[in-house]
Amino acid sequence: MAILITGASAGFGEAMCRTFAAAGYAVIGAARRVEKLNQLAAELGGNFYALQMDVADTQSVRSALDSLPEPFREIDCLINNAGLALGLDAAHEADFADWETMIQTNIVGLAFLTRQVLPQMVARKSGYIMNLGSIAGTYPYPGGNVYGATKAFVRQFSLNLRADLAGTGVRVSNIEPGLCGDTEFSQVRFKGDGERAAKVYEHTQFILPQDIADTALWLYQRPAHMNVNTVEIMPVSQSFGALPVAKNPPPTEKVQDFDKQSTSLFAKIKAWFK
Ligand SMILES: NC(=O)c1ccc[n+]([C@@H]2O[C@H](COP(=O)([O-])OP(=O)(O)OC[C@H]3O[C@@H](n4cnc5c(N)ncnc54)[C@H](OP(=O)(O)O)[C@@H]3O)[C@@H](O)[C@H]2O)c1
Numbered sequence: 120m121a122i123l124i125t126g127a128s129a130g131f132g133e134a135m136c137r138t139f140a141a142a143g144y145a146v147i148g149a150a151r152r153v154e155k156l157n158q159l160a161a162e163l164g165g166n167f168y169a170l171q172m173d174v175a176d177t178q179s180v181r182s183a184l185d186s187l188p189e190p191f192r193e194i195d196c197l198i199n200n201a202g203l204a205l206g207l208d209a210a211h212e213a214d215f216a217d218w219e220t221m222i223q224t225n226i227v228g229l230a231f232l233t234r235q236v237l238p239q240m241v242a243r244k245s246g247y248i249m250n251l252g253s254i255a256g257t258y259p260y261p262g263g264n265v266y267g268a269t270k271a272f273v274r275q276f277s278l279n280l281r282a283d284l285a286g287t288g289v290r291v292s293n294i295e296p297g298l299c300g301d302t303e304f305s306q307v308r309f310k311g312d313g314e315r316a317a318k319v320y321e322h323t324q325f326i327l328p329q330d331i332a333d334t335a336l337w338l339y340q341r342p343a344h345m346n347v348n349t350v351e352i353m354p355v356s357q358s359f360g361a362l363p364v365a366k367n368p369p370p371t372e373k374v375q376d377f378d379k380q381s382t383s384l385f386a387k388i389k390a391w392f393k
Contacts, residue, residue, distance in 0.1 A: 122198065138335070205220055257351070294352070
């Protein structure tokens with residue numbers, strides 16, 4: 120039985136591969152950059168299988184799964200970690216191609232791979248789907264538009280899977296991290312602009328990939344009768360702010376017109392009941 124971890128060539132995924140392999144589990148690490156996976160394979164030895172897979176391409180997912188050799192064919196735990204944010208522009212200025220890539224990777228890829236792996240878990244009456252959501256799926260922020268929305272999908276999909284899998288013994292969790300450094304996340308978001316990416320983590324203490332890997336292992340090792348639905352993790356340095364109120368908003372005549380109409384409608388309704 121193996122643990123399939125997507126996004127294994129960097130960040131959380133790489134840390135999770137090391138952590139699960141060190142705990143004695145057979146691990147399949149999947150990503151597009153096979154050379155990075157091969158380095159991990161050289162380090163982790165026979166308990167690790169490097170699987171080239173583009174989760175955004177359903178055909179790639181199908182053929183990657185079909186290519187798994189015998190000791191790795193039975194997947195007991197799927198960690199849907201591959202994902203990305205692209206850009207931080209306001210919705211009316213963002214690049215739509217970035218939106219499509221995030222939707223295709225974070226939503227379509229995650230859903231398709233889950234759909235492929237679930238039947239074997241249900242047939243065995245045991246298994247684990249562990250998703251990597253984000254606090255961005257719950258708390259909005261400027262420029263988070265489609266990225267946050269894809270993670271909101273992951274959050275609700277995880278909960279809805281629990282509903283469908285009732286009585287099957289298959290567990291589902293959604294891990295929702297906040298600011299985490301030592302990953303390629305911001306490099307990818309800012310398309311290789313290292314200076315801009317570094318600023319995100321300047322003068323603060325962020326969560327580390329190892330914190331997420333330890334959490335994933337802890338979840339997996341809970342007793343079979345116990346399901347943790349959601350784990351939200353932030354660095355102590357990250358917290359909440361007040362909701363902003365825009366000053367000098369645009370003219371409100373239209374709103375006032377509507378108020379007048381609704382008042383007169385309310386008066387009519389009252390008159391009917393006299
Ligand atoms: N870092 C954070 O602050 C943070 C916070 C909350 C949630 N998250 C979420 O946690 C997950 C991992 O993030 P991370 O920080 O570890 O990011 P990362 O360092 O950029 O790693 C992302 C991984 O996803 C893989 N990936 C991206 N697109 C892929 C595709 N189409 N097919 C297969 N693999 C793909 C990348 O591998 P290849 O490029 O080799 O394919 C890479 O291994 C993501 O879902 C992210 O949204 C991150």
